[in-house]
Each structure stands twice: as C-alpha cells, then as structure tokens.
Amino acid sequence: MATEILIIEDEEDIRDFAARVLELEGYRVLQAVNGSEGLRMLRQYPVSLVLLDLRLPDCDGWALLTELKGDPHLSRVPVVMFTASAAESRRSQALAIGAIDYLVKPLSAARLKETVHNVLTRERKL
Amino acid sequence: MDEKTSILIIDGDSNTRDNLTRVFRRKGYEVEAVGTGREAIEQVVRRFYNVALLNVELPDMQGIDVLMSMKQVCPDMVVIMMTAYASLESAVSALIQGASAYLIKPLNIDEVLLTVGEAIEKQRLVMENRRLYQQARRELAERRNAEERFEDLSHRSPMGVYIVQDGRYLYANPQLQSLLGYSEEELLGTDPLRYVHLDDRETFRENVARMLSAELAQPYEYRIVNKAGEVGWVMETVTTIQYQGRPATLGNNIDITEHKQLETKMVEYEELDKLKTNLLSTVSHELRTPLAVIKGYSTMLLDYDRRLPESEKQQHLKSIDRATDRLTELVDHLLDMSRMDAGLMKLEKLPTNISRIIEEAVSDARLTAPAGKVISHVRNGLPVATVDSRRIRQVLDNLIDNAIKYSDKESNVVIDAEYTDTEICISVSDEGIGIPSEDIEKVFDRMYRAEQRLTQGSKGLGLGLSVCRGMVEAHGGRIWAESQVGVGSTFYFTLPLVNDGEEESRGDGNPHN
Known part of the structure; x- marks a missing residue:
C-alpha cells in the first residue's frame, strides 16, 4: 500500500504542484485547503507525513502544529512546515514546537521530493 | 477692658485728693493722686491712665497747660476738669483744648462718679472703634499686598493663571490671554467653557468638579480653541480659594500643544514602523x-x-504564466506606491474618450470572468475628459477585478457611469460579501487587507485600492465605497471635467500629486 501524505495549503497552484510531484513519486496524496479540513482528514485517515502551510485562511499554522503535537493520536505524525517565510527564527520556532523539517517557498520539485523521502526514511528506521 | 481702670487725681488740696482717692478705690479703680502739674506730667509719661481729674488751679502751673501737655503725651486719656465758679471760663477753654467734661466744686460725689463712668465708657467705645478701624485698615493693606503679590507672581508665571467665580473669568494673567488670543477686557466676565473645544467640554466640566472635590489629584488635559480658531492643548490644575469673601476657582494651566503634536507624531511613526x-x-x-x-x-x-x-504540461505552463502576471502586477503596484509616496507619479493627460476606456476594460474582464457575469450600463457618448488613460484603465481593471474576486460566480458585476457639467462618476457594483461599515473608510488604506486575516483565501497585498485612490486623487477626482455586508459593494470614482487651460489658470493642475 502506498504511503499517504497530507498537504494542507490554501494556494491552489502550490498545492497542485506539491501533490503532483509527490504522486509522480508514488505517494498517495490527500489535499486540504484549510486547517479545519486538514485536521478532519488527519483524524480520519492514517497519514505518514503532513506538509503544513504556515499561513492559512482559517487558522494560524502555528496553532495547528501545536494542536497536532499535543494530540496523543497525532503527535507521532511527522510534520514538514511549508512556508513563504524564510526567517530563521520561524524555522527554529517550528522545530521547537515539533516540526521535523522546514521548507521555504519557492522550492524545486527535487527539493520537495528529497525532503519527503528523507523524512520518511528516517521515520522508518526509528 | 479687663484691666483695672486707672485714675490720676491732680489737685493742690490734699483733702480733695484724699477724699477722691478713697471714693474711687472703694469703687475698684486704681488711683494715683498728685499735688502739682509737674508730678502729673511725669506720671502720664511713665504710664497710661484712663482718666485724669485735673484741677484748673495748681500750685505750680495752670491746669490748662498741664492738660495740653498730658494730651500730647496721651491723646486717649480722658481729662475731666475740676473748677470753682470763679474759674468757669478757664474750664470752658479747657474743653476746647480736649478736656472731656468739667466738674464744679464743691464736688458732688455721685456726679463725679457718673461723669467719670460716662467718660470711661465713651473712651472705651472710641478706643474699641479705633482698634477695629485700624484692624480693618491693616487687613485691607494686607489683602492689597497679597493681591499685589499674587498679581506680580502670576504676571511673571510661565503658566496661565486665572480666577473664576460664578462661572465667569475674574482674573486672567497675560500668559492665559496670549494662550487664548484674547485681551484681558475680552476675557473678563466670560465663561471659561467658551474657550474649551466642543468635544472636550463635558470631560472638562467633570475634571474640574472632580479636582475641586479632591477626587482627582493628577492634572487634566483638554483642547482649547483660541481667537484665531486654532486648536491647542493645555494641562491644568484647579483649586478652591476665597476671593473677595466668596469661594472661587483658581486655575493654573500650561500650553502642551507642542508636546501633544510630538506625541501624535511618535504614535504615527510607531504605526508607520509597524506598517512597514x-x-x-x-x-x-x-x-x-x-x-x-x-x-x-x-x-x-x-x-x-x-x-x-x-x-x-499546458496546464502547468498556464499556472506559470498566471504567476508571472501576478508578480508583474505586484511589482507594478509597489512601484506605483513608492512613486506616489515620493511624489513622482507622472500623469500623461490627454483628452480621452471615457466611454471607450470603460468598454475596453469590460470586454477584457469578460475574457476571464464567467460568461454573462460582467454587465455594463455605460452608454456611448460620455464627455471627453483629460486623463492619463493608462492610469484610469488601471483603476477600472482593479475595481472590476475586485468585484469579480469577492463575489459568487453566478452573481453580476455591474459597471455604470453618470455625469454632470463638472464631473463623470463611474461605479462598479457587485453582489459579493460586502465590507463591514467600520472598515469602509479603511479599504483604501494601504495594507488594510494585509492587516486582516487573509479570509476567503483571497490573494494580494491590499495595495490595489490604495493605488486606485492615489491615481484618482492625482487626477483631482474622489473615490469611495458603499457597502452592505452580505448584499454587495459599490465603488465610485469621479473624474473632473475641466479642460487644461482652465486647470492651469486655477493653478492647481499639479501633475505630481
């Protein structure tokens, strides 16, 4: 069974890009356009990795990340932040809350592919 | 008079002296008796006697001379002359010289006591009266001194100082006069409230009352309006005083207008900084x-x-194409914005067919909008206006774009235009989500959108409407919005119909606005 990845991102073009690249890499991709939809999908489907945008229409990506990491059923799911903010402080904040990696837009298809691949490989080894 | 009343008896006859001494001592008087004029004067110089009983004839001097000497030393002393019939005349002249009464010998004791008693009572009244008079004079002088001191101090004070009684200025020092811009004559007798900014009158009244009742300890601030109609800020304290025997209010204030302006600027800078x-x-x-x-x-x-x-692949290339358009628009807006900020917005104004510009904008919008969504009620033949057509097109595109973006696919966007002799008014209406009334003024502020949560997944910087306003105002027009949440919004902008010649002669045709 293919590995499932959830993308929570409100920008349609960016969501489609990420989803298509990951599909081409053989993953099954779920897409959510906002935080509440993302949370609902997470509770419904077993997901191996979440790509989470920091700036969402209905909620702050920070709040969602904090909620995920505080939920005993979901805290083990690795979260890769996916953001247009390059500030280093944001990066350390995200890692401190429990994100496993931090991707800054714009990024290439290869970078997205490698990051997801590396995270999942590390997770399997654990 | 609490002290014992003292009597000096002056008579050459020792029997008279002894008799009178005995009588008065028995009545509780303090008595001294002497036989000569010289001794009498010595006594009066030494101490105060209320009454002297002075015989007209003395062994060493004339009684009248003794009287005059004694009166010189002690003007308050009551002198009663004693005389036999033979010297009535000199007794009368003694009265002229300041004696209070005369007694005729042989003496009737009752009459003596009565005369002395009356004289003492009269003396008491005179002295009491004088004491009161002097006290009043002293107090008056003190008050005058105090008033002079107060006026002197308040004249030199850097603060505004005033006294208000019965809601009227009784005193206003030169600083307050210059602060308010009125002369002393103009201020005195007027209500201080008259110079308080309309919006601050209520709180001013409250603060004065609270401070007078000691409920408010800190100085309060309010706006004043001076004679020239300029608004300034003062900081003030008041206290209750007695003025001319009745309660009054003494006020001290200081001009803090500059301080306030700095404060406002600081806040603006901070906001600007935050905005940046x-x-x-x-x-x-x-x-x-x-x-x-x-x-x-x-x-x-x-x-x-x-x-x-x-x-x-075609789909992805289209996405790339849209993204580059979005980037271009963004960069253009940022450039326009900074040009406007720097006052470098250059308009290339030419007589322009407004109907055609609108028509072009509408047909371009229809290319990407759902079929039938964009409707134009604009007739041909709108007046020709002198505008920078590229800029006006930009405004139209922006407004139509917003109207499409913030409404359902099925609802309509309607473009209309009206005109008068002086201007054309163009409107763009949608049936979209609307704008809350508290935000309606803010939509033209730069970054209004960015300050909000990015709702509806809408994109953009929020610079669009701000750029539109800059463009329209650079043309001498106005832009505004009317909206109802859940019903829709209409954006209006005007373009003045003034030909170039007139505009130049009016002298405000500055293209670098």
Missing part, C-alpha cells in the same frame, strides 16, 4: 507565492518531462 514591518513580511510572502509556483512547475516540467502528458 507588516508590509515587508507581507510583500515577502506575496512575492514568494507566485515565485514558488514558477519555480515549482518549471522544475517539475524539467524533471518529469517525459512522464507528463502534453495537456498537463
């Missing part, structure tokens, strides 16, 4: 988003070229 930080992070975010689309799809096309069907 917000702008920077939003600009960064907004630039990165289309860049991410371009970078993502272009690398995807490169990396997966052979695995992607042609039709999908």
